[in-house]
Amino acid sequence: MADFTSEFWHWFIAVGTILSILALFPLILMNRGHKPEGDAETSGHVWDEDLTEYNNPLPSWWLNMFTSKGQYQKEIDVAREQFDPVFDQYASLSPQDLTANVDAMRTGKRLFLNNCAQCHGSDAYGAPGFPNLVDNDWQWGSEHEQIYQTIINGRNGIMPPWETALGGPHGVRDVTHYVLNLSGQEHDREFASAGKAKYDQLCIACHQANGSGNVLLGAPNIADSIWLYGGSYDDIYHSIAIGRNGVMPAFNDLLGEDRVYLLAAYIQSLGNQNQ
Template identity: 40%
Template sequence: MSDFTSNFWSIFISVITIGGILACLALLWISGKTKAMTLSDNTTGHVWDEDLREMNNPLPRWWVGLFIITVVFSLVYLYLYPGLGTYEGSLKWSQTGQFDREVSRGNEQAAPIYAAFSGMSTEALAKDAKAMAIGDRLFMNNCAQCHGSDARGGKGFPNLADGDWMWGGTPDKIHETIASGRTGVMPPMAAAVGSPEDVRNLAHYVLSLSSSPNDSVRSNLGKSKFTVCAACHGADGKGNQALGAPNLTDNIWVDGAGVESHIVSMINNGKTNVMPAWSSKFTPEQMNVLTAYVWGLGGGVRNPAPAPVAVAPVETASK
């Protein structure tokens, strides 16, 4: 969608572009028709450094020819490709279209490789060296920018190599996270907690949940204030993966070390973290391999076993 709300800039760009080309042609024509006043020796009378004289020689034909070719090329280019405001060009070429074609071509070339992994479970893929080598490349090219080359994350980016999962570490949940993305929201809660002292007391209670260094007096005072947090983090502070609410008892802190100032800042200001969706970037086969790679880093858990299906007893007629 165009960022402009009117066609003014489209017309402006078109006029400047076409005007520049016409001005070049006009300059070439004028320079060829204008006759400079010369002396009998074909000089203009301009002298520099005592003996350097300006000759009135015409432009070399090869230079004029290259100039005309350049102008013609620019007109042909502007007809074939976008360059005049909102005009798309007769070939309908675009960067997005070319990118999509190249990605599609690459996926077609890689399809036979991924076909070998078709039907394999996440657990089986995680044990396949070739699949994990491909998963490593997918991760390095697309995920390492945020989660690090060792997948151990950083401030604001979760560690994928441990057993702490805000949204669930089963293959199904990891696949869902990669495909659909996640948006984790910690709203500002200071107004609901109370005074600044209440916020500090609550911060110390949160620290006590993970046995982090805390002021026991403040912690006891802040315990009652935790009720405003329990709706997401649970009464015991162990979090809620359905909401992406982190476990506050395991001493793992995505957005910084567990210290009073950090927790006070989170309560006062809140935080929004976004994991983008990748379903439009990866094919289903690539998604399965990447899921297995992340799951196999060491922190994933198995999908729960399906619940047994109850079978109603069959009544038989007695003879």
């Protein structure tokens, strides 16, 4: 079954590619046919004294493709104009008033499903590497203003790789056991106490001595049971040895300030439901 599926895609792509190449020949022939003889009309530009250019307009079907794209953009602009006043009005309300406004929250949910669900899940429960937004555990802060900043400008959490600084796999293993200890999981006490010295030296600048993290740097709490990349020995080992580099895209261009203001209130309300 698996074999059949991979065979199918193999042929699907091969046949598609060959057909696309074949489709280029009629195009080339069409354009050859238009080549003017003798004293042909030129565009009027002359380069290097004698180099001119035939005035060969592009086929109209080709130009039409761009026209309809322009039309699509126009439709988007019209829809924008129509709805902008609604968002403008929401932007004049406080985040608290927005969360209490059923229509506003319904609109916020629609924005979330259209723009955010592909990464955070339609229920906002997330997936490894994509944070859960309903657990009220905030890597970058729980205030409306912090969530607004997260969405409008994006975020990029940088966890450097530590294998070399820790002196190789044994060092990573020791610190991994110490993180298991911090988060209340089963661990080897000897490895963990060797790991503590290294943790205090290399990790507390961002994660704090007790592992509670730092929202200014996006350093997650590693002393609880909520994990961005997983809390098993292997997951934590990987995070420490190789590092992590999560990217939340900026939505300023796509959504603009008013929509993001409303979205931030909606996202904040998801977390508050679970307080």
